[in-house]
Amino acid sequence: MDLNFHAQLLLNGIVIGVIYALIAMGLSLIFGVLEIVNFAHGEFYMLGAMFAYFLTANWGVGYWPTVLIVTGVAISLGYVLYEALLVSLRGENFERSILLTLGLSMVLQNGAVFLFTTTPKMTATGLSYSNIIVGELRLPLARLFALGLGLAAFAALYLVLYHTRVGKAMRGVAQNRDAALMVGIDPRAVSRLAVAIGIGLSGLAGAVLAPVYAVHPLMGFSFVFKAFAIIIIGGLGSISGAAIAALMLGVLESLVGGFLPLVMVDALAFISMIAVLLLRPQGLFGRGVRV
Amino acid sequence: MNPPRTASGMNAVPLRALAVLAGLMALFAIPKLTGNDYLLALGVSFAALSVLSGGLNLVYGYTGLLSFAQVGFFGIGSYTAALLVTERDWSLWAGVAAGGGLATVVGLVIGYSSLRLSRHAFAIVSLSFALLCMIVARDWVSLTRGAMGIPGLPTPTLSLPGGIRWRIAQPADFYYLLLGFVVFAHAVIYLVVTSRLGRAMRAIKLNEPLAQSHGINPLAYKLLAIALSALLAGMVGGLFVFYLTIVDPSIFDFYYTETMLIMVIIGGPGSFWGVLLSSAVLTALPDLLRFTTDLRMVLYGAVLIAAMLLCPGGLGGWLHRRRVARWRQPRPAPRS
Numbered sequence: 001m002d003l004n005f006h007a008q009l010l011l012n013g014i015v016i017g018v019i020y021a022l023i024a025m026g027l028s029l030i031f032g033v034l035e036i037v038n039f040a041h042g043e044f045y046m047l048g049a050m051f052a053y054f055l056t057a058n059w060g061v062g063y064w065p066t067v068l069i070v071t072g073v074a075i076s077l078g079y080v081l082y083e084a085l086l087v088s089l090r091g092e093n094f095e096r097s098i099l100l101t102l103g104l105s106m107v108l109q110n111g112a113v114f115l116f117t118t119t120p121k122m123t124a125t126g127l128s129y130s131n132i133i134v135g136e137l138r139l140p141l142a143r144l145f146a147l148g149l150g151l152a153a154f155a156a157l158y159l160v161l162y163h164t165r166v167g168k169a170m171r172g173v174a175q176n177r178d179a180a181l182m183v184g185i186d187p188r189a190v191s192r193l194a195v196a197i198g199i200g201l202s203g204l205a206g207a208v209l210a211p212v213y214a215v216h217p218l219m220g221f222s223f224v225f226k227a228f229a230i231i232i233i234g235g236l237g238s239i240s241g242a243a244i245a246a247l248m249l250g251v252l253e254s255l256v257g258g259f260l261p262l263v264m265v266d267a268l269a270f271i272s273m274i275a276v277l278l279l280r281p282q283g284l285f286g287r288g289v290r291v
Numbered sequence: 292m293n294p295p296r297t298a299s300g301m302n303a304v305p306l307r308a309l310a311v312l313a314g315l316m317a318l319f320a321i322p323k324l325t326g327n328d329y330l331l332a333l334g335v336s337f338a339a340l341s342v343l344s345g346g347l348n349l350v351y352g353y354t355g356l357l358s359f360a361q362v363g364f365f366g367i368g369s370y371t372a373a374l375l376v377t378e379r380d381w382s383l384w385a386g387v388a389a390g391g392g393l394a395t396v397v398g399l400v401i402g403y404s405s406l407r408l409s410r411h412a413f414a415i416v417s418l419s420f421a422l423l424c425m426i427v428a429r430d431w432v433s434l435t436r437g438a439m440g441i442p443g444l445p446t447p448t449l450s451l452p453g454g455i456r457w458r459i460a461q462p463a464d465f466y467y468l469l470l471g472f473v474v475f476a477h478a479v480i481y482l483v484v485t486s487r488l489g490r491a492m493r494a495i496k497l498n499e500p501l502a503q504s505h506g507i508n509p510l511a512y513k514l515l516a517i518a519l520s521a522l523l524a525g526m527v528g529g530l531f532v533f534y535l536t537i538v539d540p541s542i543f544d545f546y547y548t549e550t551m552l553i554m555v556i557i558g559g560p561g562s563f564w565g566v567l568l569s570s571a572v573l574t575a576l577p578d579l580l581r582f583t584t585d586l587r588m589v590l591y592g593a594v595l596i597a598a599m600l601l602c603p604g605g606l607g608g609w610l611h612r613r614r615v616a617r618w619r620q621p622r623p624a625p626r627s
Contacts, residue, residue, distance in 0.1 A: 037415065088600065095357040098414060099556065100599040106549055106592030114586060221545070225422045228415045236411065266426040270419050274404055277416065281408040 008138075009258045010251060015143045015212075017250020018150030022205040023223060024230040024242040025157065026198030032174035032237035033194035036089060039101040040081075042224025043108040044199045048074055048206025049215045050112065053121050056210070067149065067207045074203020078196035086195060087188065105221075112217035120214035146208040153204055154243065157197070161239070170194055174237060229269040233276045235283025245284060318470060322463035331462040333575055335534055338469035339365075341570035342476045342527040343547065344554040345563075346520030349480055352560030353489060354516040355496030356410055359548050360401060360417035361524050363424040364394035366543040368525025369532040370428065373441050376533075383447035383459075387529035394525025395518045402517040406510060425543035440539025447533050465534040472530055476523045477567065483519065484563055492516055493561065546588065553591050555605075556598050562607020569606060 027041050048070050055061040055069060085104065089097045131138045161167040172180040173190045181187055213219070230249055234241030249269055257265045276284060322331060343361050350358045368390030375381040375389055397420075405416035428435045435441070449457045449468075459468055483489050494502035495509045503509055532538040550573070558569030602609060 037411065085596065085600070093603075094411060095351070095355070095414070096599050096603055098357055099552065100596055102549075102552070103592040103595030103599065106588050106595065108592075110586075110588035110592065114589065222422070225419055229419055232412060232415060261430070266430065267423060270423040273416065273419060277404050277408060277412065281412075 005258070006255075009254045011139065011143070013251035013254025014247065015147050015150075015250070016254060017247035018147055018154075019205050019209055020223075020226060020230055020250050021243045021246035022150055022153055022201045024227040024234070024246045025154075025239050026201035027224075027227050028231045028234070028237060028239050028242040029157075029170075029194050030198040031231065032239065033170055034086065034089070034097075034191050035094065036086060036097040036101070037094070037228075038195075038198070039098055039224070040105040040108060041101075041198070041202055041227065042220030042222075043105050043112075044074060044077065044202040044220070045206040045209075045223055046112065046215075046217060046220030047077075047108065048203035049210040049219065050116065050121075050206070050217070051203075052207040052210035053215045057121070063145070063211070067204065070207035071200055071204045074206075075196045075200035077203070078199030079192060081199060082192045082195040086191070109217055109221060116217055118216055118218060120216040122214050140212075142211040146212055149204065149208045153201060157201070157239075160197070166190075166193065226269045229273040231283075232273050233284055238283065241283055315474065319467070322466055328462050331466045334466050335462070335469050335531070337571055337574040338466075338473045339527055339531045340547075340550060340554065340574055341473055341567060342523050344551040344558075344566055344570045345477055345480050346523045347551050348555050348558070348560060348563070348566045349484065349492075350516045350520045352555055352562065352566065353484055353496060354492040354513055356406075356513060356516070357414040358417045358517070358520070359414065359421050360398065360517075361421075361520065361551060362543055362545070362547040363417075363421040364398060364521040364524035365528040365531075365547065366424050366428065367394045367397060368528030369538045369542050370435060370441075371525070372529030373444055373532050373538045374434075376447070377441060377444065383449055383529075383533065387526050390529035391522045391526035394521040394528075398517045398521030399514060402514050403510075406513055421543065421545070421548060425540050428540040428543060435540075438540060440537050440541075442537040442539075444533050444536045444538070459533070462534075469527070469530055469534070472527060476527065477563075479519070479523070481563055488512070488515065496561070549588065549591060553595060556595060556603075557605050559605030559607020559609070559611075562605065562611070565605060565607030565610070 023041065023045055027038060030036055030038050030041075051073065052066050052070050055066045056063070061069070081104075085100060086097070089100065131140050132144065133139070159167075161171060169180070169185045169190050170193065172183070172185055173187050173194075177187055180190075226249065227246075230245045231237075231242050233249070234243070234245035249272070252272075253265050253268055256268055318334070321334065343365060347358060347361050350356050350361075368387070371390035371393050372383070372386035375386040376383060381389070401416060401420050402413065405413040429438050431437075446458060446460045449459060457464070459465060484492070491502065491507045491512050494505070494507060495512055499509050528542070532542070554570045554573050555566050557573065558566035560566075598605065604611070
């Protein structure tokens with residue numbers, strides 16, 4: 001019983017960690033390439049979950065088509081977002097980029113509240129209640145799918161970044177924008193792609209979490225706050241750092257939540273962030289301060 | 292502030308002082324002229340929001356640090372004052388001072404830990420801090436009584452010099468109290484931004500390495516700006532909750548942050564009068580137009596996006612550009 005309890009906590013922690021990672025990696029990718037902190041990132045996660053809810057609950061679309069459609073729409077939204085709003089921004093007007101994306105977040109979040117109200121919506125598919133039973137452990141299928149899809153997205157992102165020319169270009173722009181421009185990389189195309197991938201990951205996270213948690217318009221906001229803490233802990237702009245920090249935070253939160261009061265769970269991300277800033281300001285996996 | 296150049300500019304300073312004096316007299320006369328409680332309520336919210344946006348302007352507009360922590364300081368001041376007055380029977384003055392003091396200390400800790408990395412880290416940490424405050428207020432039930440908040444705050448009595456005891460019960464009393472604090476807070480901010488301190492802050496915002504090479508220690512000035520804004524926000528929070536008579540976790544609502552950001556952006560970051568004016572207009576306007584809060588925030592968000600794309604300097608920046616353009620206009624050469 002006790003062992004099962006721990007294993008269950010661990011599994012929940014890994015699932016939530018993978019979802020944190022999907023969001024934080026996108027945020028980190030966008031920061032690395034564009035030097036923009038995207039405050040509206042959580043809203044795309046929320047929109048992804050909302051859209052997934054409406055697809056499954058109202059129009060009876062199945063699980064897999066829903067995930068594909070939502071991710072596709074999110075990627076297109078990323079393109080539109082870059083071309084419509086972010087294209088005029090550069091790293092030096094950092095505050096402007098924050099305020100711009102904050103404005104976007106306000107519009108999306110409050111627009112969603114106005115349209116859908118704050119009542120939480122639960123996607124009740126057959127998937128929500130099915131479990132795989134291994135020994136005495138109950139593994140909810142929806143969580144397992146979320147885990148699998150998250151890991152698949154990791155793998156895909158890794159392949160794109162490290163084994164394709166466009167991924168190399170993206171890393172090049174993140175390392176040194178001017179040098180990348182000099183060797184003939186178009187920063188605009190690369191930035192556009194980075195935003196599209198980042199928003200796509202966020203939408204995917206929303207779609208896979210919709211059957212696990214309740215969906216409501218304010219869900220993105222609390223999530224993105226943790227994602228910010230994660231990218232600071234992992235090192236600003238370091239994508240693998242963000243992924244590792246996200247997994248660690250998810251597992252830690254889940255374990256802490258099993259034994260300590262709730263306030264500790266939510267404070268954990270912030271306390272870890274402050275501790276990292278004091279002890280190792282460049283982040284756990286950062287390669288020195290880059291501004 | 293650039294020195295006045297033209298003949299009309301020579302009169303500008305006394306004229307401005309007269310205008311400020313007249314405006315203040317009008318504001319203080321409002322409760323005498325009308326018993327309209329709604330107008331007084333608007334005045335009280337203006338007082339709170341203008342102190343918050345004035346502090347944000349000091350940190351963001353003058354020093355160039357985007358901060359989301361103001362609402363956290365505001366709430367910390369509110370909770371501290373409310374708890375000390377209700378649980379420990381402190382006087383309002385002492386409670387408010389303690390609230391401001393605690394907010395200042397917290398501000399210094401956050402500023403020191405995150406500014407070692409970068410301005411970017413400060414922005415993110417300040418945001419997380421503000422959200423953490425709300426979570427702690429909601430979940431640390433044994434101290435803050437959780438989501439229920441602390442209702443029924445007593446009517447405060449202030450001991451004024453000269454043995455007068457002023458019982459602050461009527462909306463008009465709160466209006467006077469907060470308006471007095473607004474004058475004090477803005478006077479402090481004005482003194483800072485027009486002095487050597489303010490020039491150093493602006494230099495840091497414009498070019499930090501250059502300012503540093505002139506012997507300015509950026510970290511000290513940044514911390515000063517953060518500490519001062521935290522102090523004022525904490526104190527106004529402590530006063531404001533006794534008007535509300537309740538403090539609950541919604542005092543940390545992100546709505547306050549968004550509102551004060553809009554006020555600073557529209558008024559023009561780094562423009563003292565611009566931000567003061569936009570605080571007044573933006574407190575009154577949405578209330579008079581009777582927008583629902585959701586739609587108001589959608590509108591604010593859209594305004595924020597538009598301002599960032601089209602006119603990042605806000606009202607103050609626009610006026611400044613016009614003034615510069617006027618100076619640059621060729622004048623007819625004097626005949627010899």
